[in-house]
Amino acid sequence: MSLPILRLGLRSLFGRARVWLMVAMPVILVALAVVIRQANSGDVTANTAEQLLRNFGIGVAVPVVALVATTTLINSEFDDGSIIYLLTKPVSRVSIIASKAIVTLGAGVVFTALPMLVAGLILRGTDDRMALAGLVGALIATVAYVGVFTALATTMKRSIIGCLLFWLIWESTLASLFSPVKWLSPRAWGTSAIQHISTAIDDNPPVSIWYAVAATLVALVLGIVLAGQRLASMTISEE
Amino acid sequence: MSDLVLTDVSRWYGNVVAVNDVSMQLSPGITGLLGPNGAGKSTLLSMMAGLLPPSTGTVTIDGEPTRGNVQIYRKIGLVPVQESLYDFLTGTQFVRLNADLQQVPQPGTATEHAIGLVDMAAAADRKISTYSKGMKQRIKVASALVHQPPVLLLDEPFNGMDPIQRRHMMGLLTDFAQQGRTIVFSSHILEEVEQIARQVEVVVAGRHAASGDFAAIRRLMTDRPNRYVVRSSDNRRLATLLLGEQSVRGARLRSNDVLEVEADDFGAFAHALPRIASQHDIRIVELTPTDESLESVFSYLVNA
Numbered sequence: 001m002s003l004p005i006l007r008l009g010l011r012s013l014f015g016r017a018r019v020w021l022m023v024a025m026p027v028i029l030v031a032l033a034v035v036i037r038q039a040n041s042g043d044v045t046a047n048t049a050e051q052l053l054r055n056f057g058i059g060v061a062v063p064v065v066a067l068v069a070t071t072t073l074i075n076s077e078f079d080d081g082s083i084i085y086l087l088t089k090p091v092s093r094v095s096i097i098a099s100k101a102i103v104t105l106g107a108g109v110v111f112t113a114l115p116m117l118v119a120g121l122i123l124r125g126t127d128d129r130m131a132l133a134g135l136v137g138a139l140i141a142t143v144a145y146v147g148v149f150t151a152l153a154t155t156m157k158r159s160i161i162g163c164l165l166f167w168l169i170w171e172s173t174l175a176s177l178f179s180p181v182k183w184l185s186p187r188a189w190g191t192s193a194i195q196h197i198s199t200a201i202d203d204n205p206p207v208s209i210w211y212a213v214a215a216t217l218v219a220l221v222l223g224i225v226l227a228g229q230r231l232a233s234m235t236i237s238e239e
Numbered sequence: 240m241s242d243l244v245l246t247d248v249s250r251w252y253g254n255v256v257a258v259n260d261v262s263m264q265l266s267p268g269i270t271g272l273l274g275p276n277g278a279g280k281s282t283l284l285s286m287m288a289g290l291l292p293p294s295t296g297t298v299t300i301d302g303e304p305t306r307g308n309v310q311i312y313r314k315i316g317l318v319p320v321q322e323s324l325y326d327f328l329t330g331t332q333f334v335r336l337n338a339d340l341q342q343v344p345q346p347g348t349a350t351e352h353a354i355g356l357v358d359m360a361a362a363a364d365r366k367i368s369t370y371s372k373g374m375k376q377r378i379k380v381a382s383a384l385v386h387q388p389p390v391l392l393l394d395e396p397f398n399g400m401d402p403i404q405r406r407h408m409m410g411l412l413t414d415f416a417q418q419g420r421t422i423v424f425s426s427h428i429l430e431e432v433e434q435i436a437r438q439v440e441v442v443v444a445g446r447h448a449a450s451g452d453f454a455a456i457r458r459l460m461t462d463r464p465n466r467y468v469v470r471s472s473d474n475r476r477l478a479t480l481l482l483g484e485q486s487v488r489g490a491r492l493r494s495n496d497v498l499e500v501e502a503d504d505f506g507a508f509a510h511a512l513p514r515i516a517s518q519h520d521i522r523i524v525e526l527t528p529t530d531e532s533l534e535s536v537f538s539y540l541v542n543a
Contacts, residue, residue: 004339008325015327080323085382088288088317089340090309233292235285 001102002095005086009073009103022068022107025061026115032056033119046130046200049123053116053134058141058190062112063167066145069107071160073100075153078230093231097224101146108142128200136197141190144216148186150223154230182206189215240267240419241301241314241389243287248296250282257282259445260296265423267389269416271436271453272425279445280425281320284394287423288317300390313341316383320394322375326368330359330378333367334385341386353385354378358407372399380408384415391415393424397431409435454506466529467500469512472522474498480519484511 013019032052037044077083086096116138120131152166153159175181175188182188189212195205196212207215243265250258258279272280285291286298289305289312298305305311325333334353338346354363357377362370367378376399383391396412397405413435416422426432432439433453441449449455471477478490478498486507491499502508516523 002340004336008328008336011332012325012327081319081321082323082325084290084317084319084321085325085337086340087290088312088315089337090312090342091340092309235281235291 002091002099005091005096005099006103009100013069013072013103013107016072018068018072022065022111025065026111026118029056029061029112029115029119030122033122037122044123046124046128046198049120049130050133050194050198050201052123053120053130053137053194054191057112057116057119057134058137058187058194059172061115062108062138062141062190063145063171063187065108065111066104066142066149067163067167069104070146070149070153071163073104074150074227075159075163078153078227079159081234083231084234087231087234093228096231097227101224104146105142108146109139112142113138128198130198130200133194133197137190137194140193140212140216141186144186144189144219147216147219147221147223151219151226154223154226183211183215186216186219188212241421242266243390243421243423244299245283245287246297246299248283248286248293248298250279250286250291250294256445258286258293261442261447262296263440263447263450265421265438265440267416267419267421268438269412269422269424269436270438270440271432272423272440272442273429273432274425274427274442274448276427278427278442280427280442281394282445283442284392284423284425288315288392313386314389316386316388316391318376318379318383318391318393318396320398322372322399324367324375324379326370327366329366330354330363330370330381333378334363334382337382338385343386349385349387353381356384356411357381373401373404376400377404377408380411388420390421391423393422395426396424397426397428405431465502465505465508467502467508468525468527468529469498469500469523470496470525471498471516472524476519477515477521480515481511484508484515486511
């Protein structure tokens with residue numbers, strides 16, 4: 001791990017206007033939780049709470065934050081070649097990627113996982129482990145999205161569009177039409193985690209919790225390995 | 240003092256050979272890597288910088304391979320061609336980032352010094368996104384030399400610079416070379432290379448086409464005789480005198496005031512012409528190479 005790269009990553013992510021897109025996600029999530037709680041006079045059903053955490057939390061906030069963080073710290077530096085300034089330093093490739101991953105995952109924890117915990121607490125207090133379910137579901141989905149987006153970033157030319165298509169077409173549209181999509185869907189994995197952990201949900205979760213955890217780790221490792229390979233053959237005149 | 244040595248280096252992508260069996264030894268001083276666009280200069284520089292593994296052969300600095308050895312970067316400063324920088328940083332922050340990553344003992348002082356060298360102190364606290372092309376180029380150079388590397392690699396460093404900035408940068412590289420550093424820069428523009436490079440390596444279509452000092456290279460590159468248009472105060476007498484020179488193959492009076500000269504050896508011709516003119520009191524009004532790209536070579540040699 002490299003302190004200057006961590007600092008650079010923080011500046012890159014928080015020093016520009018795009019930070020507000022990430023800040024907006026937890027603000028909207030918590031605001032929605034407060035509004036729903038008020039509207040139901042403080043008595044929100046577990047199903048309503050789960051729907052907010054699943055549909056907005058896992059469905060929108062997590063992918064948006066992961067997309068902004070991954071595209072900022074990984075895709076755009078690969079695409080425009082500015083990563084060359086990190087590669088030509090006495091710093092190992094592993095610590096370059098690890099430093100970036102820490103900032104990216106850190107953004108996910110701060111902007112989605114913790115707000116999911118807060119939203120869960122607002123909606124259901126400590127009942128039926130809803131808040132914990134939100135936290136863990138968001139963590140799983142964040143890690144998986146970072147892995148998938150990183151993998152897409154390193155294998156596609158127009159990687160940001162690729163990530164958006166993955167989110168909007170694959171996850172949001174196809175997943176509801178073809179059930180097997182769930183095996184390759186961070187959203188389904190995060191949702192499954194929520195439904196497994198919360199004691200109040202009777203729905204049959206899309207995949208087992210063990211599959212969700214394993215698939216998430218595979219996605220992250222895949223992303224890192226592909227990014228590592230791309231780093232290993234970077235030339236000084238990419239485009 | 241460091242030597243950069245390439246031994247039997249080739250690099251191919253699938254069926255495409257980008258660099259074909261190149262060997263060169265680059266010593267302290269300025270070396271120009273000259274070649275047309277797409278000749279493989281960037282691929283060569285990438286391999287020199289250890290970013291790209293050669294398909295065969297080795298690249299070493301002082302005997303250590305540049306690939307798979309990140310500690311080698313303490314010895315290398317790289318100025319890539321692309322403009323993309325961390326342009327949300329200020330110039331100072333960017334150079335400081337490089338100093339920190341190089342673990343320079345006094346990063347603050349080193350940053351200030353490097354920025355001063357490229358004459359960017361006035362704009363150092365502005366964001367890089369507000370910089371002109373030439374300013375970006377200079378801040379890139381500052382970032383590459385903040386750790387005082389013995390080897391400096393620059394890919395097309397004069398792109399986008401105006402003539403004043405160009406001269407300033409050339410002066411800077413010359414100073415660096417005089418400190419005993421090994422400087423390699425690529426260019427597809429002859430004039431840039433001849434102005435500062437002591438040693439020239441020519442790369443054409445991935446092959447190492449020629450190597451040597453600039454004049455030698457220039458001669459190698461022009462295997463056909465060079466033609467010039469000359470106008471002088473007395474064309475007929477000048478033509479007679481020029482034909483007595485070894486380097487001149489022919490002289491023809493095209494019209495009353497134009498003399499066409501064909502020369503084999505442009506170096507000797509460039510020295511002969513002013514000598515004859517001054518000895519015989521002939522005033523040269525115009526000397527134009529018919530081959531446009533030779534023009535600057537001539538003015539350079541005449542001025543020297």
